[in-house]
Amino acid sequence: MEGKEEDVKLGANKFNERQPLGTAAQSQDKDYKEPPPAPFFEPGELSSWSFYRAGIAEFIATFLFLYITVLTVMGVVKSDTKCGTVGIQGIAWAFGGMIFVLVYCTAGISGGHINPAVTFGLFLARKLSLTRAVWYMVMQCLGAICGAGVVKGFQKTLYQTHGGGANVVNPGYTKGSGLGAEIVGTFVLVYTVFSATDAKRSARDSHVPILAPLPIGFAVFLVHLATIPITGTGINPARSLGAAIIFNNEHAWNDHWVFWVGPFIGAALAAVYHVIVIRAIPFKK
Template identity: 60%
Template sequence: RDENMNSKAPCFGLSELKSWSFWRAGIVEFVATFLYLYISLLTIMSVKKSTSYGDLLCSPECLQAIAWASGATVSALVYCFTAISGGHFNPVVTFGFFLVRKISITRALYYMIMQCLGAICGAAVVKAFQKTRFELLHGGANLVNYESEVIGLFFEFFGTFVLLYAVFSASDAKRTAIDSHVPVLAALPVGFAVFLVHMAATPLSQTGINPARSLATAIVHGKKKGWEDQWIFWLGPLFGTLLAALYYQIVLRPKPFKSRA
């Protein structure tokens, strides 16, 4: 991965298909996304269970529990998986790395498929063991409640921008050049970014910022209600990623400007 840092990845990269490290990275993405769904959905089931069923809104302590669980999970997973696959476990993070030419399109598609499969399996396991609660809480599906769709879309858009911004900052070539263990330290601010977005957006738009999560909960929940707002949780993150990539390339990317400065 270190070589990718300082140079552009090939566009298609079909030669990668022959290496074990390519296939291994996909397996790792599957496991990481599985774990993310498993833990974050179980936490929702744990926390909601003790207050009230079927209510999507939550009290400050519920909100904190969900936000901390999501943030800490992402932080731990980034720490554990970065060295193997880059630690994406989120289709828009993969898309973002493709946009800034750090991974090939082949790898991007492979990752996204594995992430969605991992997320579906994670949600299915939670459903299997917590059937009653899963139904009552709409399977933790991403729904836009009490607010119009425009606000939900904006929250998703902006939340993903914040996440992608932290991810790009952490994988900055300038930093990794100075210091080899920056990727390890990066786990904390990326986890904080996820925590923050959940604190700000959970009561209003349920916080997706991960289309694999939104898709998986909708599929496993299997009700029409879970599908109604699905487009918001794909379109919002997509545009957020585009803005973050643009901002990264124009304002932050150190190389091009260094010659000018």
């Protein structure tokens, strides 16, 4: 019993009920272990089964993501019913909800990226190697193509008449506006990913690792609410590529660069912000 009392006293002294605020909080001793930066190139991964398993998980997750979301975008509910379409809110919920589910399912296998922009941002922040980043992006794009292809196979006529879920800059908006919307939207997403998976928060708040998929899904939901009228909301180059390849519309291809350049710029900005602000790495004098 005496030993247990000592443990309780030690815990009470180490983890005070009142936590320091502001700059005082930054001067406390670390109660977490920052993971070391990933190597730029790690050829040893190519001989590991976990490397290929992670790629398969990204393929399946992106496949399911496109399958559910593209069907929702096309409005699979018949127009002669009381609910003719799920509307913008329903589409946003489909995207955000699927990201929440899929990140929850695959986070322990591949990290649950399901998006080349997320993978690119994490690569820039040294969270994974170039080898794994390229592998993930390839599998994500293949999964997206297959997911959109299955949707077209189920409802070919409906798919063609409803635009196939392809991302385009909508009438009334310039390509510059579409590019800006994709940059800001992807920044919100990747910034949320960094914040939700930050090592400091995982150590300080034990519930954060469990709830990490929730803010990520909500970020996707909110970005879709804001930018569906502008671009249909890409913020995921694999999602845009899969829909564009299967739908194969000239107008979609004219705008397609927006849905690669915008997300990659947004992810890069989020990675820079993470390194400077979230990890608080000082500049060398």
